[in-house]
Amino acid sequence: MTGSAPAVRAVGGWRGAPRRIAGLWRRSLQFRTVLLTIGLSSLAILVIGLYITFTVASNLFQNQLDRVLTSSNAATYAAQTILGSTDASDRVSLQGVMEQAMRSVQAASGSSAIGLFRDTDEDPSIVAPQDRLSPQLAGVITPELREMVQQNPDTQFWQSVALPRVPAALETGTDPGVVVGSDLQVPGAGRYLLYIGYNFADAEATLAFMQATGLIGAIALILLLSAIILLVVRWVIEPVRTVAATSRRLAAGDLGVRMPAKGEDELATLSASFNGMADSLQARIRELAELSVMQQRFVSDVSHELRTPLTTIRLAGDVLHGQREEFDSTTARTVELLHTQTERFEALLGDLLEISRYDAGSVELATEPTNLVHLAGDAVESLHELAREHGSELRLVAPGGHLDAEVDPRRIRRIVRNLVGNAIEHGEGRPIVVAVDSNESAVGLSVRDYGMGMTEEERMRVFDRFWRADPSRSRTIGGTGLGLAISLEDAAAHGGTLDVWSKPGRGTVFRLVVPRTRGRAAIEPPLPLEPDDPDATGPNPAPPDVVRPGDTGAFGVEAAPTSWRPADHRAADHRAAEPGHEEVRDA
Structure with missing residues (x-):
């Protein structure tokens, strides 16, 4: 049998020759x-x-x-x-x-x-x-x-x-x-x-x-x-x-490279034209780089300079806000507006400072072993009242997300809050499903809403800074317009990805995937980007669920459903009432 190996290799080489020639x-x-x-x-x-x-x-x-x-x-x-x-x-x-x-x-x-x-x-x-x-x-x-x-x-x-x-x-x-x-x-x-x-x-x-x-x-x-x-x-x-x-x-960024220009023929003309183009590009890029540096410095300086007066205003506003019951209705309403807008202004300054840190490349992660189910549960619970005000139900599905990952919990929590808040903003009062899953190499989290959705052009620009799909539509939550841009930077800082799927009239899915171990790549996403129900207008009615690792409730390790589709929650809800299972806590 060994004597036939060269012949087999020769036949394989000849068979691959047309493909190599075509390449x-x-x-x-x-x-x-x-x-x-x-x-x-x-x-x-x-x-x-x-x-x-x-x-x-x-x-x-x-x-x-x-x-x-x-x-x-x-x-x-x-x-x-x-x-x-x-x-x-x-x-x-x-x-x-x-x-x-x-x-x-x-x-x-x-x-x-x-x-x-x-x-x-x-x-x-x-x-x-x-x-x-x-x-x-x-x-x-x-x-x-x-x-x-x-x-x-x-x-x-x-x-x-x-x-x-x-x-x-x-x-x-x-x-x-x-x-x-x-x-x-x-x-x-x-x-x-x-x-x-x-x-x-x-x-x-x-x-x-x-x-x-x-x-x-x-x-x-x-x-x-x-x-x-x-x-x-x-x-x-x-x-x-x-x-x-x-x-x-x-x-690749080597702006000083040039072509040798010799003679007076067409090739020499091409070299001269190319070098002229390179000179123009170099000058333009340097100009844009200087403008970008100036812009980043301006944003950083302004943000820092506004911190001190904003702190003073915030302290004074808190004092007034604490005594608003003693004012007449008009003054009390003014104090409420002052307090709300001060908080929004403070959030905007924080986002601007965060963006300036990313632009300057000075972001450092404080990673620690973190369970995304814990973290997502906290975020969902903190936004439950806001979702209820908008008529939406928050559901957390964790079929296999109980493996720890080395992440910066503060930044991941910010991503989750931004995604869930965005879903509440555009979910049009329909249920919102947050799914967490994991595999050997990565942990994934997705946020699915059944709202208006986005066109392909809007989807391509959704992570742009200060971009809004519908400028005429007012923000009801009070975001700064930088949340998704910062979330994208946070995901990239972890070596992960933040992707989006959306169809007009069918809702939107944001999916975060981060490696479980820092410095290693996520080989395969634990969750699909396109949902199992891309044509659904909303899931079946079910109570909101929040699950933490260690719970044996509806979505505990033993009772975890095999899919994060909303229809699967019903079987889990029935198991929640069985003996030995704790009651599921509402968000």
């Missing part, structure tokens, strides 16, 4: 150019070679034919002269004269392949010489040629034939040739049909030699052209490769 064709401009040029050049050489071969063969055959027709005509004339000058009247004498005539035919034509037959239309004669046939013409003269010669006196006819080689015992096979037919008048015996065979083996050998020479010359020419084309194409493609390499370095 090389797609990737390499040099390969395509060389292959196309060599292919077209070879095709042109083949067409020209075939034309030359056909022309030479045709001319060579025609020259040979003209020669043998002239030779046959001279041989026939010589034989007819001998026969016409005899006065022999008996068969023996005529036979001798006929032999002399045949010798003259052989001498004049240079061929020993001779056939002589008395015309079948002649009357029988006792003095008529005997027919004769050379072995080379045995079975060669066709009835068609006999008929043409017999029906057209004093006219030569020829036919291409395959002449057997003589002697057959020493050499087998046939040679190309022609048979020329004419007629002779024999005094006292009537009309005879004369056939002379001519061998074209020499002409065929000459043509074969010319074809072999032409083939060798064509192959040599193709190889020479291939070498020249390869060198020329490599010389032309090299600057293009330089452009590609320079472009990659420029795209």
Whole structure:
């Protein structure tokens, strides 16, 4: 069995050759150019070679034919002269004269392949010489040629034939040739049909030699052209490769890279144009970078500078807010608005400071082993009253999310609150499902609402800073417009991802996936991004559920459903009432 391994590898290599060639064709401009040029050049050489071969063969055959027709005509004339000058009247004498005539035919034509037959239309004669046939013409003269010669006196006819080689015992096979037919008048015996065979083996050998020479010359020419084309194409493609390499370095951030510009040809013009473009891009990028730094510094400085007066305002507002019961209704309402807007302003400053830290690259994670079910339960519970005010039910589903992950709990909690708050904002009073699950490499959390949903264009911009899908719609929760942008940065800081699925009229799903161990990649998300019910307008009614690890309630480890779809909650709710299970706490 081991001896067949190389053969198997060879077969596998040959089978993979077309795929490798196709890949090389797609990737390499040099390969395509060389292959196309060599292919077209070879095709042109083949067409020209075939034309030359056909022309030479045709001319060579025609020259040979003209020669043998002239030779046959001279041989026939010589034989007819001998026969016409005899006065022999008996068969023996005529036979001798006929032999002399045949010798003259052989001498004049240079061929020993001779056939002589008395015309079948002649009357029988006792003095008529005997027919004769050379072995080379045995079975060669066709009835068609006999008929043409017999029906057209004093006219030569020829036919291409395959002449057997003589002697057959020493050499087998046939040679190309022609048979020329004419007629002779024999005094006292009537009309005879004369056939002379001519061998074209020499002409065929000459043509074969010319074809072999032409083939060798064509192959040599193709190889020479291939070498020249390869060198020329490599010389032309090299600057293009330089452009590609320079472009990659420029795209990677090496703004100082430039192409060498030599000469005054098109390639030099391309290099100069590319360098000019690179200079312009470098200047523009530096300008934008400086503006970005100034913007980040401005946001950071303003945020820090506003902290002190905002703290003073907040303290004063808290004092007034604590005494609002002593004010009249108008003043009390004003104090309430002042307190609310101060909190919102403080949240906005906090978000701006957080964004500025991410922009400056100064964010550090305080990771610790954290269970996302605990964390999600706290977040859901803290937002329960807000959800109730908007008519939404919060449901937490944790089929397998009880594995700890090394995360910064403060930032993950902020992500969950942002996602759930966003779902409450846009959920249109329908239930909201928060799912937590885990596998060997990652922990995932998703927030599913059944609200208005988003278009594809809106979905692509949902993480932009201060972006709103509907600017005319007022915020009912009081967000800053930076929550999703900060959540995306928080997820990336953990080496995780934050993705979104949404369809107009079918709701939205945000999915957070973070690796369980810091520094390792999440191989496979524990939760799907697209929900199991993408066309649902809302789940079946069920009470809200909050589950913590260690609970044996509706969604404890033992009673966890196998899917986070809302319909699965009902089975869990029935199990919650069984003996040995604690009551599920409302969010």
